[in-house]
Amino acid sequence: MDAKSYQPIVDQIAPKRPVLRNCFAAFFVGGIFCAIGQIFSYLYMYFFNFTERTASNPTVATMVFIAMLLTGFGLYKKIGQFAGAGSAVPVTGFGNAVISAAIEHKSEGWVLGVGSNMFKLAGSVIVYGVFSAFVVALIKTILVKMGVIAW
Amino acid sequence: MVNQSRMLEFSTKPAIVSTAIAAGPLEKQSVFHSYFDIIYEDERINQDTNEKGHAQFIEDTCTLAVRKAGLQKSDIDVLLSGDLINQMTPTNFAARELAIPFMGMFSACATSVSSLITASVMIESNLMEHVLFGSSSQHNAVERQFRYPIEYGAQKPPFGQWTVTAAGFGVLSHAQEDRPYVKSATIGKVIDCECTDPLDMGSAMAPAAFDTIQSHLQENKDEASYDLVITGDLGKTGFAILKELMKKSGVDSYPVKLFRDAGAEFYGNKSEFKSGASGAGCSASVFYGPIYGDILSKKLKKVLFVATGALLSPLSFQQGETIPCIAHAVEIWID
C-alpha cells in the first residue's frame, strides 16, 4: 500500500467537517459573544463614568472573567465544540486558551508550571499580533513619507 | 529469518489464565461496562495529578489480575507493560509499587498485544513460569501531552477519537486446561502512508492493520475459519477504510466470520465521542475483558486480536513529519 494510492481512499471514506454548518454556528455564537460584550459596554457607560472609548477596558476584563468562569466549570469546551471559531476568535477565546493552560499546568508548580506554560497556546497570538502591528505601522510610515497617503 | 514465514507459532500453548480490567467514570457509558472489574468514580483516582492516578490504577489492575490467577506477586516472573505518557512514567511508578521484575514496552496503542506476544515468547522458551502483560491509558494525561489542555475549547472533527481511561492486564502461564491460549502471532512492521493529521488516527493506522491482517490471514488461508478478527482502535472512520482496503485486495474473502473494531464499538453510537474510542487502554480493556470472556465461555473459539498504534510524538508532528503506524496480531484459541 503506497501513500499516493491510499490518500484517495481516505478522502472518499473519512467523514468531512461540515464546513457550512460550522460557519453558521461560528457566526451565531461569535455574534452572541459580541452582543453580550456590547451590553456590558452600555452598562458600564450608563452606571459608571465611562465613555465609549474608555468602556472597552472594563468590558474586555469582564468578558475574560466570564470566559474564566466558563472554562473553570468545564462549559467553555462544550460551547467550543459547537461554535468552533465563534468561541475561539473573540477575546473570550484568548482568555480560554490562557486559563485552560494555567489550570492544566498547576501540577508542575507556580513558576515552571503555571508561569511558563500559561501562554503555550496564546503566546503566538501575542507575538504575531505585536509583530504584525509593527509591520503595518512600518508600511504606513513609508507610504506617508512617500506622500501616497496622509495620517 | 529462522522461520520461513513471518508468523510465530507457539507449540506449548501459553495460556491466559486470568485478566483484570479497570476503567474511569466516563467509561460507565461504554457498551462493555459490565465486563469491567473496577470502575473508578474519579478520573484521577483521588490523586493529586492525572499521572499519579494513572499509576494508581495500573497498580490496582495488576494486583487484581495476579489475585484472580490465584497467585502472589512474588510468583510473577516479569511485568511487561507500557503506556502513552512520556518515558512511560505511570507504568514505571506502578512497577515500583508492585516490586515485580519489570520490562517497559512501547508500541503506542498496540502495546496491549505487543506485550502479550513478548510474554508468549518468554513462556514458550520455558525460561519463565508466569508473566504479567497489558497496557493502559488515561484520558486527561494523554490529551494534555498530545493535544490541548483539557478545558481548551478546540472543536473536535467528526473523525476524531476519544482516548479512554482504562487498563487491561492478564497473566500468561504454561498451558492450562479450559483456558484460552496463544496459538500464533504476527509482529507488525511500521507502515507509513503519509497521513499528517494527528486528529485523524484512524486513517493513519488502517494501512498498518491491513498489512498485518493480510500477512497473518494469508498464512492461515487453508485453516478453519476465524470466529472473529477484532482491531484495537481504528474507530468508525479507520474501520471503514480497513474494510475498503480488504475488499480491494480480496482479503475479505478469507475465512473470517466477523470483523469488528473495539474503538468503533466502545462508546456505542453516542455522537460526542465522534469516531469512537482510542488509546492503549481501549484495545486492552476490550480484548482482555468482553472478548476474553466470550472465548473463556467458548462462545468464540478462534479469535485474532489486532492492536494498532500510531508512532508519533507531539514534536514529530510539529516538525512536519508524517504519522507512521504499526499493528501487532495475536491469535487466541480455546479447545
Add this chain to the structure above:
Amino acid sequence: MTKRVWVVIGITLLLSACSNNPSTDFFHAQNDAKEIETLEKILEKEESTSESLSVFFDHQLVVAVQVQPLSKFQKSKIEKRLQKKVEKEFPNHEVLVSSDLKIMWELKDLVKKDPNDKALKKTLKDIQALAKEET
C-alpha cells in the same frame, strides 16, 4: 409556529436598524439665535451624522454627534472634520465636538435638568474632561 415567530422578530430587528431620523437639538444659555443658526448650517451639511446636540454657554461650545452605523469606520475622521469646521466658525469659543455616546447622554441629561449658570459651567467642564480621557 416558533420558527415563524423567529422570522418576524428577525425582520423587525433588521428594519429597526434601518430607521433614520436625523435630529439636531440646541441649547443656548444666552439664547443667541444667530449662533444657533450658524451651527445648524454646518451640522446639516454633514450627511453622515444621525443625531446631534449642541450646548452653548459663555464662550464654551460642546457638540455631541452620533454617526450613522454605516459610517462608523470613519467616526474619528468625521469628529475631527466637524471640530475643524466648528472652530473656524466660532474662533472665540472653546469648542469640543465629540462622537462619543456617553457625552451625548451626559449632554441630554444636562439639558433636561435645565440648570442655572453655575451648575451648567461645572457640568460642562466635567463633560469636557470626560471626553479627553484616554483610559
